[in-house]
Amino acid sequence: MTTNRPAESRFAHRATLRRSLRLLGSFRFEQSDPARFYGGIAADSADLLTDFSLDITGRDLAGATVLDVGGGPGYFADEFARAGARYIPVEPDPSEMHAAGLSVTGAVRGSGMALPIRDDAVDICFSSNVAEHIPDPWLMAEEMVRVTRPGGLIVLSYTVWHGPFGGHETGPWHYLGGEYAARRYRRKYGREPKNRFGASLFAVRAADGLRWAANTSAEVRTIFPRYHPRWAWWLVRVPLLRELLVSNLVVVATK
Incomplete structure (x- = not known):
């Protein structure tokens, strides 16, 4: 069930043009300096979850169990530890888990579409820029709801295909x-892109996330474009514009 009411929350006040420019400017380092890119996204993610947790549950992240679906090599671990959370990343690809040479205590190998976590186990279930990399992101979204305890928080953030960053590299x-873009990349660089369309990158639209939000059993609190300033959040409500201009869609829900 969705209420889709905009949250005039702590995070809404944090969503300034300055923040947007800082995050968007970091995207050019995603391939060349991933620690720099993901470090900025990690700090922003911890702020996002802290703000919504305070607004919705009245608690910050201290002592909360945060499950990060598609946590990769663990770039987010330090930021969530600083916030006092028990951070557990789930990642299906062992090479990705060790890609940065990091070691995260409690990291779990498993698929987002079949989380190896019991029902009602975590306080917050979070996924950032992962849904576009799996063939059935809405099965993953329902798994996120399943493992979150009643009263807990679900935050799903993903890259919109027709947005400026939909094709990744x-x-x-x-x-x-997508197939044309992958072939062109291979011709230019002599190798397959890391994010290969149809295998590790899929066309997920903003409308798909809105449809899931309208049908899930979770209570949707707000939906907004992650990297936009607050005054541009109205774009989510306009069908064509949201596909082209919303680079990343966030759905915030409670169970």
């Missing part, structure tokens, strides 16, 4: 089709 050629 193959963009902006993804506007001409």
Whole structure:
């Protein structure tokens, strides 16, 4: 069930143009300096979850169990530890888990589409820029709801396919089709892109997330474009514009 009411929350006040420019400017380092890129996203993610947890549950992250679905090599671990959370990343790819040479205590190998976590186990279930990398992201979203305790928080954030970053390193050629963009990348660089369309990158639309929000059993608190300032959040309500201009959609829900 969705209420889709905008949250005039702590995070809404944090969502300034300055923040947007800082985060968008970091994207150019995603491939060349991933620690720098993900470090900024990690800090912003901890702020996002802290703000919504305070607004919705009245508690910050101290002592909370946070499950990060698709946590990769653990770039987010330090930020959540600083916030006092018990941070547990779940990642299906063992090479990705060790890609940065990091070691995260309690890291779990498993698929987001079948989380190896019992029902009602975590306080907060979070996923950042992962849904576009799996073939059935809405099965993953329902798994996130399943493992979250009653009263807990679910935050799903993903890259919109027709947005400026939808093709990841193959963009902006993804506007001409994902397969075309992948072939062009291979011709130019002599190797397959890390995010291969149809295998590790899929076309997930903003409308898909809105449809899931309208049908899930969780109570949806707000939906907004993650990297936009608060005054541009209205874009989510406009069908064509949201597909082209909303680079990342966030759905915040409670169970």
